[in-house]
Amino acid sequence: MAATFHGVRATVAALSSSSSPSNSFGCKRLISSPSRSFSVRKRASFTVVRSDGSVNFDLNSKGRRAQQLIANAVATKADSSPASSSSKPGHELLLFEALREGLEEEMERDPRVCVMGEDIGHYGGSYKVTKGLATKFGDLRVLDTPIAENSFTGMGIGAAMTGLRPVVEGMNMGFLLLAFNQISNNCGMLHYTSGGQFTIPIVIRGPGGVGRQLGAEHSQRLESYLQSIPGIQMVACSTPYNAKGLMKAAIRSENPVILLEHVLLYNLKERIPDEDYICNLEEAEMVRPGEHVTILTYSRMRYHVMQAAKTLVNKGYDPEVIDIRSLKPFDLYTIGNSVKKTHRVLIVEECMRTGGIGASLTAAITENFNDYLDAPIMCLSSQDVPTPYAGTLEEWTIVQPAQIVTAVEQLCQ
Amino acid sequence: MNGASCAAKISTQPFSLNPTSPTSHDNPLVSPKPTSLFLGSTRKLRLSSSSKLNLHRRSGTVVAVSDVVKQKKSKSTPSLLITKEEGLELYEDMILGRAFEDMCAQMYYRGKMFGFVHLYNGQEAVSTGFIKLLKQQDSVVSTYRDHVHALSKGVPARAVMSELFGKTTGCCRGQGGSMHMFSREHNLLGGFAFIGEGIPVATGAAFTSKYKREVLKEADCDHVTLAFFGDGTCNNGQFFECLNMAALWKLPIVFVVENNLWAIGMSHLRATSDPQIYKKGPAFGMPGIHVDGMDVLKVREVAKEAIGRARRGEGPTLVECETYRFRGHSLADPDELRDPGSHLNPFFSQVQKCHLIQCRAASLAAEKAHYAARDPITALKKYLIENSLASEADLKAIDKKIDEVVEDAVEFADESPVPSRSQLLENVFADPKGFGIGPDGRYRCEDPKFTEGTAHV
Numbered sequence: 001m002a003a004t005f006h007g008v009r010a011t012v013a014a015l016s017s018s019s020s021p022s023n024s025f026g027c028k029r030l031i032s033s034p035s036r037s038f039s040v041r042k043r044a045s046f047t048v049v050r051s052d053g054s055v056n057f058d059l060n061s062k063g064r065r066a067q068q069l070i071a072n073a074v075a076t077k078a079d080s081s082p083a084s085s086s087s088k089p090g091h092e093l094l095l096f097e098a099l100r101e102g103l104e105e106e107m108e109r110d111p112r113v114c115v116m117g118e119d120i121g122h123y124g125g126s127y128k129v130t131k132g133l134a135t136k137f138g139d140l141r142v143l144d145t146p147i148a149e150n151s152f153t154g155m156g157i158g159a160a161m162t163g164l165r166p167v168v169e170g171m172n173m174g175f176l177l178l179a180f181n182q183i184s185n186n187c188g189m190l191h192y193t194s195g196g197q198f199t200i201p202i203v204i205r206g207p208g209g210v211g212r213q214l215g216a217e218h219s220q221r222l223e224s225y226l227q228s229i230p231g232i233q234m235v236a237c238s239t240p241y242n243a244k245g246l247m248k249a250a251i252r253s254e255n256p257v258i259l260l261e262h263v264l265l266y267n268l269k270e271r272i273p274d275e276d277y278i279c280n281l282e283e284a285e286m287v288r289p290g291e292h293v294t295i296l297t298y299s300r301m302r303y304h305v306m307q308a309a310k311t312l313v314n315k316g317y318d319p320e321v322i323d324i325r326s327l328k329p330f331d332l333y334t335i336g337n338s339v340k341k342t343h344r345v346l347i348v349e350e351c352m353r354t355g356g357i358g359a360s361l362t363a364a365i366t367e368n369f370n371d372y373l374d375a376p377i378m379c380l381s382s383q384d385v386p387t388p389y390a391g392t393l394e395e396w397t398i399v400q401p402a403q404i405v406t407a408v409e410q411l412c413q
Numbered sequence: 414m415n416g417a418s419c420a421a422k423i424s425t426q427p428f429s430l431n432p433t434s435p436t437s438h439d440n441p442l443v444s445p446k447p448t449s450l451f452l453g454s455t456r457k458l459r460l461s462s463s464s465k466l467n468l469h470r471r472s473g474t475v476v477a478v479s480d481v482v483k484q485k486k487s488k489s490t491p492s493l494l495i496t497k498e499e500g501l502e503l504y505e506d507m508i509l510g511r512a513f514e515d516m517c518a519q520m521y522y523r524g525k526m527f528g529f530v531h532l533y534n535g536q537e538a539v540s541t542g543f544i545k546l547l548k549q550q551d552s553v554v555s556t557y558r559d560h561v562h563a564l565s566k567g568v569p570a571r572a573v574m575s576e577l578f579g580k581t582t583g584c585c586r587g588q589g590g591s592m593h594m595f596s597r598e599h600n601l602l603g604g605f606a607f608i609g610e611g612i613p614v615a616t617g618a619a620f621t622s623k624y625k626r627e628v629l630k631e632a633d634c635d636h637v638t639l640a641f642f643g644d645g646t647c648n649n650g651q652f653f654e655c656l657n658m659a660a661l662w663k664l665p666i667v668f669v670v671e672n673n674l675w676a677i678g679m680s681h682l683r684a685t686s687d688p689q690i691y692k693k694g695p696a697f698g699m700p701g702i703h704v705d706g707m708d709v710l711k712v713r714e715v716a717k718e719a720i721g722r723a724r725r726g727e728g729p730t731l732v733e734c735e736t737y738r739f740r741g742h743s744l745a746d747p748d749e750l751r752d753p754g755s756h757l758n759p760f761f762s763q764v765q766k767c768h769l770i771q772c773r774a775a776s777l778a779a780e781k782a783h784y785a786a787r788d789p790i791t792a793l794k795k796y797l798i799e800n801s802l803a804s805e806a807d808l809k810a811i812d813k814k815i816d817e818v819v820e821d822a823v824e825f826a827d828e829s830p831v832p833s834r835s836q837l838l839e840n841v842f843a844d845p846k847g848f849g850i851g852p853d854g855r856y857r858c859e860d861p862k863f864t865e866g867t868a869h870v
Contacts, residue, residue: 114628138628140628146658146661148654150613150650151655152613154612154614154616158554158616158617158620158621163625164621190603191842192841193589194588194589194593194603195585195589198597199843233842254842282849283850326849329850330849333850333851333852334850
């Protein structure tokens with residue numbers, strides 16, 4: 001099975017057509033979430049630990065390494081701006097490098113953290129998320145497995161039950177359909193059936209979503225299948241910043257976490273802090289505050305939404321864009337506050353319509369915030385069809401920015 | 414036949430990927446008699462041993478290590494296979510398994526436990542023979558037929574019975590049930606109800622042992638994992654995938670097949686192209702051993718060697734224990750299917766059919782009677798008494814003690830409280846933040862309704 005596709009090549013110029021300006025736009029985070037000063041809240045938007053308080057520039061080994069990686073990446077991605085901005089704090093890297101950095105830091109921090117999956121070791125991972133880790137940590141901590149998804153996922157679960165903290169990579173998340181039994185029965189339920197005796201601190205991650213003409217099986221939208229498994233958490237990363245922060249948080253979580261990455265986002269570039277930080281697994285991310293309508297989205301659709309937002313702003317609308325990030329459970333606080341402010345909700349997802357994340361989100365908003373809604377919730381999902389190969393058909397399968405603009409205009413009438 | 418040298422050859426060359434592996438000698442196709450295609454079948458064995466046709470179950474030169482062990486023992490050391498203490502421990506464990514399961518049947522019919530309850534009667538020699546050799550830190554991974562594995566591993570009868578009653582004092586607080594027994598304290602990793610899904614988990618536990626020793630530098634970590642499963646599982650992909658990975662990485666695991674000849678109503682012979690499961694070990698570069706699973710002493714000898722190999726870091730072993738369940742698949746199974754006529758495969762040749770038609774004479778009753786006559790507990794009892802390792806009185810005392818243990822377990826389970834509502838949401842997430850953030854900005858698990866178990870999740 002498993003046609004080995006050339007991941008990096010497939011994601012080169014990932015966002016070139018649909019969201020080239022998105023780096024400057026979508027990756028801007030609101031560092032502090034607005035009006036959240038509950039004294040009882042134990043959580044923070046993210047944790048910044050300054051190890052020494054000083055900002056290191058070129059002498060910082062991490063910064064230097066990151067620059068080297070960027071140099072490599074730039075070679076394959078000509079359109080990215082070189083911007084030799086070593087004077088700014090932080091370091092610039094691509095999303096797959098951010099994932100690797102998070103993984104590497106956690107492996108350094110805790111020797112129980114290990115990685116297993118197909119071609120993650122010597123080959124470096126199909127999308128190079130684990131490149132170089134086998135050399136650094138050895139073949140046991142970065143375990144190349146045979147092509148046996150159900151069994152190596154189960155093995156990760158057994159290892160997690162007995163004290164390790166494995167990160168299992170699905171070469172393509174779709175392949176993990178072959179591991180669905182292990183993910184559902186053992187990853188999700190075993191903590192409960194064992195009466196709480198065994199914990200499964202495992203991370204299951206990998207590339208998914210609709211890529212560029214990869215065909216139906218490699219263009220899966222698995223979140224709808226996975227969301228109803230009890231006992232697991234599911235997050236989707238969308239920027240280098242949150243990719244690293246969510247990776248680290250997922251590894252540190254005592255719960256099994258599925259981390260969804262998108263094949264078309266791996267080459268997104270962003271400047272991220274040099275300091276150690278993690279993201280909150282349960283929290284949504286405010287991407288663009290606004291007044292007129294709440295747009296809830298996640299993963300790659302964030303960039304379609306931001307592209308649409310530009311048009312909408314030109315047309316006089318002020319949309320609020322939230323990357324829900326946690327697909328299970330939903331951050332009802334962030335979502336609720338937004339609904340109470342705008343009274344209108346548009347959900348934009350790549351997931352299939354039937355039984356999708358949008359459907360669950362619609363239900364949750366209706367249950368909790370129905371009184372605040374001035375219009376029925378609109379949900380733009382991808383079509384309930386197997387992802388077609390042909391470029392035109394594929395494009396019509398997933399939501400396009402123009403549809404988002406139309407939907408907002410309709411909602412705000 | 415030179416069994417000793419052959420078995421030694423297998424066990425000393427476990428990782429040989431030599432194309433002329435021992436299995437090639439065992440090819441039934443080159444066997445002298447045409448009917449030998451099925452000489453290796455368990456069915457034949459039943460006939461041969463009952464009708465004294467002297468047909469060998471195992472054609473060729475791959476020989477059960479148990480025979481070797483016996484030969485070795487009888488030649489080199491005239492002493493007995495076990496000490497008195499060991500004998501009594503084995504006897505007590507087997508009696509506990511049998512008495513516990515018989516009590517389960519009673520309690521099930523009395524409406525004290527529900528669902529699918531799979532009893533272990535008849536297979537006790539396997540659980541006892543293997544698990545009694547383990548240390549507390551060693552792990553056991555079981556199937557849906559897991560009560561007795563739990564008991565052998567040291568989980569108290571009270572905790573197992575209480576779990577079956579669905580009580581909060583059960584080993585999984587009543588959240589697991591018959592097919593999901595776990596004990597962290599005793600390193601019982603489950604209790605897996607789907608066929609084959611426990612094998613990868615067991616492989617993962619064995620991987621942890623290796624990882625602890627080699628990465629975390631816990632030099633004294635020599636923990637072994639036993640994976641128990643049945644003949645039906647041996648046609649499942651996870652079995653093959655894990656044999657491969659375990660041999661590839663030399664993991665400290667023993668794959669224990671409890672071949673009771675039946676996968677619910679599917680005869681092993683109708684489901685399996687080559688019914689000799691132990692032969693699949695050498696195909697993956699690990700020793701494959703067949704042992705009489707109705708003889709606890711033989712099982713124990715083979716287990717000793719296999720567990721020892723794993724503990725010494727010499728890699729995995731596949732052990733096929735030929736055994737028999739005395740009851741139906743579960744207490745919900747009327748057990749009407751175990752009829753020899755159903756063995757007939759429409760694709761069998763005429764010769765094969767002729768042979769098998771003879772088998773029809775052997776009725777279901779005969780099959781059962783044959784194995785009942787080889788009841789592992791009766792056999793051990795006989796051995797202990799004949800070798801003056803125990804007196805009738807000794808054994809009677811154990812029987813009585815176990816009766817009391819089981820009675821006590823029932824009483825304990827009966828009197829234990831059912832889980833309260835507050836338990837409902839407690840173990841969904843190890844970190845209850847997994848329930849997420851509510852509309853008020855607080856983690857939902859902080860809501861009193863969550864601790865009460867009344868929250869809507």
